[in-house]
Amino acid sequence: MFHPSDANLSRLVSGRYPAPGTNPIADTIRERRGSNRGLTGLDANLLHVPRVAEGYNKLLGAIRSGGKLPGDIREAMVSPFLLENGSP
Numbered sequence: 001m002f003h004p005s006d007a008n009l010s011r012l013v014s015g016r017y018p019a020p021g022t023n024p025i026a027d028t029i030r031e032r033r034g035s036n037r038g039l040t041g042l043d044a045n046l047l048h049v050p051r052v053a054e055g056y057n058k059l060l061g062a063i064r065s066g067g068k069l070p071g072d073i074r075e076a077m078v079s080p081f082l083l084e085n086g087s088p
Contacts, residue, residue, distance in 0.1 A: 016044035025050050029057045 018026045046053035
C-alpha cells in the first residue's frame, strides 16, 4: 500500500522517468501534456508496461482533443480519473 512518505520512492526506480529522446512512448506523453508538465507519477508507473502507457495516453488524448463534445464536458468525463490519480 502506498504511504505519503513513499512519494519520492518512484524516482529511485530506474527507467520510470526516461530522459527526453530516450523513450518514444514517454516523449509522446510529454508532447500531449505540454512542455510545462512533463511526466506524472502515473505516467512513470504506466511506463513499466509500455503498451498500457501508450494505450492510456491515446485514450486520454482522444477524450480531451478528439471528440465533438465541448471542452467542459470532455474535462468532466476525465475528472474522476484525474482526481483518483492525484492530478492537479
